[in-house]
Amino acid sequence: MNNRILELLEAKENEGYVSGEWLSQELQISRTAIWKQIKKLEAAGYVIEASRRLGYRLTGRPSKLTAQELGIKFQAKNVTMIGGLRLFDEVDSTQNIAQRLAEDGAPEGTLVIAEQQTNGRGRMGRKWVSPSGKGIWMSFILRPGMPIHFAPQLTLLTAVALCRALRAAAAPLDIGIKWPNDLLIGGKKISGILLESTAEEERLRYVIAGIGISVNLTEDDYPPELREIATSLRIQLGRPLDRAEIIAGFFSQFQQLYAVYQREGFAPIQTLWEALSVTLNKPTRLIIGGLETTGTPVGLNEQGALLVRRNDGAVVPLFSAEQVPPGDNGS
Structure with missing residues (x-):
């Protein structure tokens, strides 16, 4: 049914609006059913303008990422770490695809990108809103060959690279x-960001780094319960952004920081992360193993753990916890 409505809108594209009544008669379905299909x-x-008086008009189509476009952007930013590119229209989760490729021996830098995820997931099993053609839903393979306890540092490195890339792409946000x-x-x-690792004899065999970025989503793309806690670059800037440019910008940053990390260790990443944090030195609710406590994050230690000053003054490291700023509902 979606395809039939799209065919009718495309056939009348140069004529302006198509009335809901006409669509209803052509397809022999109700006006409410037409609205649901739209x-x-x-x-x-698809971008469809709706008018109570005039009906519907097709004004834009999905913008799909292509290997050619991404290749041009990677070359322009001197990105050399991509070890293979897989593009999909729809997957359950790019993490699942990348994990299967890693198990089959895919090299470091193998990148999986989907236009849409039907079961995108975030940390702690949360679902991720990932509509078609509007965001960046990707996962890539790392093979750092380091002891497993260094894995948290890679999450922090990825966050720094992504934050720097998005600040550059979406200035002045x-x-x-x-x-x-x-x-x-x-x-x-x-x-x-979601990093999932597989280890063997206490060393990392591979790490799957998953990233979801809400780039060109509009408010209508979010369910009502998320509109107060989630947003997109387009909503904040008032204009759409080039997704391929953002992807290339991220890998340019990641490539540089990954080289620094392998050469100099975690200290430079720690400094950058602390400078970009929006929750350091602010009282915070912390959920640890289902139990809630309060404290004030004051920085990172050399292993990548969050240092939290408890109410009794003691500073403790945390590798796993949910940080919930006051007023946040923890989503």
Whole structure:
């Protein structure tokens, strides 16, 4: 049914609006059913203007990422770490695809990008809103060959690279990092990072770095319960952005920082992360193993743990916890 409505809108594209009544008669379905199908087309990335008086008009189509476009952007930014590119229209999760490729021996830098995820996931099993053609939903393979306890540092490195890239692409937005894996604008989430690792004999066999970025989503793309806590670059800037440019910008930053990390260790990454954090030195609710406590994050230690000053004055390291600023509902 979606395809039939799209065919009719495309056939009348040069004539202006198509009335809902005419569509209803052509397809022998109700006006309400027409509206529902229009919403599905919009969720798939089509831009359709709606007027109560005039009807519907197709004004834009999904913008799909291509290997050629990405290759040009990578070359322009001297990105050399990509070890293979897989593009998909729709997947359950790019993490799942990348993990299967890693198990099959795919090299470091193998990149999986989907226009849409049907079961995108974030940290702690949360679902990620990832409509078609509007965001960046990608995962890539790392093979650092280091002891497993260094894995948290890679999450922090990825957050720094992504924050720097998005600040450059979406200036003057003030984008910052919420430990351990979220990027925020004005307290609202625009991006999440999920690193999943597989180890053997206490060393990392591979790491799958998953990144979701809400680039060109509109408010209608979010369910009502998320509109107060999530946003997109387009909503904040008032204009769409070039997704391929953002992807290339991220890998340019990641490539540089990864080289620094391998050469000099975690200390330079720690300094950059602390400078970009939006939650350091602010009282915070912390959920650890389902139990809630309070404290004030004051920095990172050399292993990448969050240092938290408890109410009794003691400073303790945390490798895993949910950081919930006051007033946040923890989503």
